[in-house]
Amino acid sequence: MPSPTASVAGAADWPEVAALRTRVFVEEQGVPAEIEQDDADATAVHVLSRDASAQVVATGRLLLDGPVARIGRMAADVAVRGRGHGAAVLAELHRQAAARGAEVVELHAQLPARRFYEREGYTAVGEVYEEAGIAHVTMRRGLP
Template sequence: MPTATVARPEERSELHALRTRVFVEEQGVPPEVERDEADETAVHVLSRDDGGAVVATGRLVVRGAVASIGRMAADPSVRGRGHGAAVLAELHRQAVLRGVTEVELHAQLPARRFYERAGYVAVGEVYEEAGIAHITMRRGLP
């Protein structure tokens, strides 16, 4: 079963490299949109494969009792193998440790069921973000 941990500062370049491969190279997101000022203060989480490579990542941006989860990325070679779920579970754990009671994210439509399985509910209508169809999803935390 894959595990995930909070990224140390020296691991940030590895998670940014994964995000660049997934979002910029695979999905065509402009590089200037992929990184933003929230990266500096966000809690970044990552999962590694058996060889030690970073294969999944995500970030948590806390705003009081509500937080947003974003930049969830998994290498195509490990999709459906639990790395993304491990990252999401660790992001939830980190949110609870910080007093967060609700999390929100902008899910790409193909990932909607992944988030629904993790307890998220879609709110609102489908919209475009970085040229990709998304839907806002939320869930409470214990």
């Protein structure tokens, strides 16, 4: 089986991206629907990964703020967790950030995902805090 890949989402992909985020954040994790999507979605770079049947199974978004890029809304369908789709999305987000001149990427990691991000070169910065009712920690890494 080939390794998962990721690509930048186009406007036509948005319904599938939004549906995945709703399944993961709203239905699975209990994030209020009214805060899951926000105005930043309109300007963010969205990245997705598809499974063998061409369904969107992982996604994340990139927001640019000068030399610091912010990654967020990382979501993987429960059926594919641990199979490389999230790592493929993250790698593509890193490529997109670097191509746009970012030097550092930052994200708010849910605590159960902390080790995933540490394996990808991130370091925790600061204390644990609550966001949308879920424990998070801010993490950062440099870009090559």
